[in-house]
Amino acid sequence: MSILSRAFARLLPMPLHSLFLLIVWLMLNSTTSLGHILLGTLLAIVIPVLCAPLRIPQPRIKRPFKVVSYVFLVLKDIVVANFEVAILVVGPMRRIKPGLVAVPIDLVDILPITVLVSTVTMTPGTVGADISKDKKWLYVHVLDMPDNEQEVIDLIKQRYESRVKEIFGC
Structure with a gap:
């Protein structure tokens, strides 16, 4: 230089x-x-x-074109989840089963973790409630918990975390 x-x-x-x-x-x-x-x-x-x-050094985005597809995926999920939550709340009376799920996460850097938590929180029906001190677990509040909580874990890991890992090259 x-x-x-x-x-x-x-x-x-x-x-x-x-x-x-x-x-x-x-x-x-x-x-x-x-x-x-x-x-x-x-x-x-x-x-x-x-x-x-x-300034804190942040990890670089390794695959910028994946960001575009990720944004569209999240936007689609937000729209679909809005309708699902609206039907759940306004629709026929049925018992809503809220719950808290511990999702194991493989991300290390704080920026990819923040992107994942923000994605979960922006999607209606789920809220990123907490992250463990060792940054290995994401606690997610689910508005209507399925009978098998593994469904929620698999959805977050396969649909969101795997794509965040690709974007940041984790």
Whole structure:
């Protein structure tokens, strides 16, 4: 790495964040006057420089095209689950069986675990309730627990966790 590129990396440790901060600053002030551009540029440089030591290295997305298919899968599941929960709540009276399931997880890094928990929580009828301290178990609250809790475990592991592992190369 050359001296110039190291200096640039120190001045702008997060260039996209800096650009985003400048754009947001100008949009919030509804003006592009020279004073606002200069102040916004100063803030867009200073804030990321001050925040750079706080950054935690995150795992890289190894298969970005899998992210697109994962997003569509989750969106489809959210729509389907919304209808299922609506029918369950508004439909004919029947006994709802809520339950808590311990799902073993094979993910190690916090970002893939967060993606998995967020996916489970966004899908109506399930909520990621807790993660064990050793990050080996995800506790999921299920609105209507099937008779065999292994169905829920298999669904989460095969439908979501396996895809998250592919995306992050875990």
